[in-house]
Amino acid sequence: MSADEPTAPTAVAGSWTAWLRRRIAGLVPSGQVLPDRQPVYVASWIYVFGVLSLASFVVVLATGIALTVRGSLWWHTSWVGHFVNSMHLWSVELFFATMVIHLWGKFWMAAWRGGRGLTWITGVLLFVASIGTAFTGYLSQSNFTSQWIAAEGKDGINSIGVGAWFNILHPAQMLLWHVALLPLVVGVIVVWHVLLVRRHGVVPPLDARSRQGQGG
């Protein structure tokens, strides 16, 4: 190695960058961020629904960005706008359907086993945050449906004491919650959830150990 080639940085005691570098490098075991090998028990359709939720979420985000850029006149009046608006709706429907089937599968295999408690909790948070994001989306359609939903839902929101901060009769506030705040919350929890899955590995079926013992 010549003297001109860069060398690996050495950690300096008390350096916050060195501390942060070690934390980032230690988030996921080596080779598990995007693995090309999976355990044998992952060869089942029930293990597909987590990544189907993720794929649906990508379509939700992409179509949502297009709707944000072009605005409500576009999605109400042009055929391309109608198409993207429908893509946004149906990708949300698929997101929830696949996420709920993913939830059923993980619940019945007790997916919080083996130190995966936080993975389960982040999944719960993700489900709740997604419901709030979808709700503000239905309130942001700028049509009679969104008006009716807001009028019907206001008493429920007021009854839990948050109406002063989360006013569903305020379309601009709901739109900003929907396009700025809540997608950020959902996106951060998605990354957190996926990192935890990669950190702890995919949960094995309940009988994986006994089947392996039988040579299955």
Added chain:
Amino acid sequence: MAVHAYSVSSGHYLDWGVISVSVTNALIIATMIVVFVLALLLPFPHDPDDSSREPRP
């Protein structure tokens, strides 16, 4: 408790005590349950001699 079906201008609903669900939503939930069961039962296509899969502790 019997399940009653009735229709209003916005669609058809199933009424079961305190539970009221539209026929459309009930069909979607039923379809999701069918997909869930099929995901458990249907074999996943893969090469049984595939050496790229390995058990992980």
